[in-house]
Amino acid sequence: MRKYQLYLIEDEFASHYFGRERIFFHLFKENRKAAGELKKITDLQISYITKPMPVLRVHQLLHKQLEKTSCFVAKNGCYVVEAANKTSRASLSVRETYILIESEGGYEAETTFFEVLRKSEAYFLAIDLDNNKVGWLRPIKERKFV
Structure with a gap:
């Protein structure tokens, strides 16, 4: 089973740390293992670099984009997508x-959620601490100065 935590990263941090997402990954991993004073410090750091989740907008977006899909079920604020096969x-x-996205089997079902979410916000960072993976849902385009 794969577990992804998706955070909205503040614009200035997302653009500054483009290409160095591992720094974010290590912060979240350290926070998971931390206790006491270190836990408080890493909690503060995470709250400083992340935006609050626009909960209502995310719910509306998921319903609007997926409600006509036969493999989609919404129940008590939790959404489930199962591939046709x-x-x-x-x-x-x-x-x-x-x-929080939890998935098993192939990647089709989780990709459905990722595709919907990437259209809503620019700086969603997906972190899978158990499998040591991190990445942007919508990669940031590098500005080229002439």
Whole structure:
């Protein structure tokens, strides 16, 4: 099973750390293991670099984009997508500070959620701490100065 936590990163941090997403990954991983004073410090750092999750807008977007899909189910604020061939399944729940996506099987179901979310916000960062993966839902385009 894969578990992704999606955070909205503040614009200035997202553009400054483009290409160095591993720094964010290490902060979140350190926060997961931390206790006591270190936990408080990393919590503050995370709240400083992230935006609050626009919960209502995310719910509206998911309903609007996926409600006509036969493989989509919404129940008690949790959303489930299952691939037509039943080889892939993903669930999404919206929290106050992040979105949690849990998936198993192939990547089709989780990709459905990623595609919807990437259209809504520019700086969603997906972190899978268990599998040591991190990446932007919508890669940031580098500005080229002439």
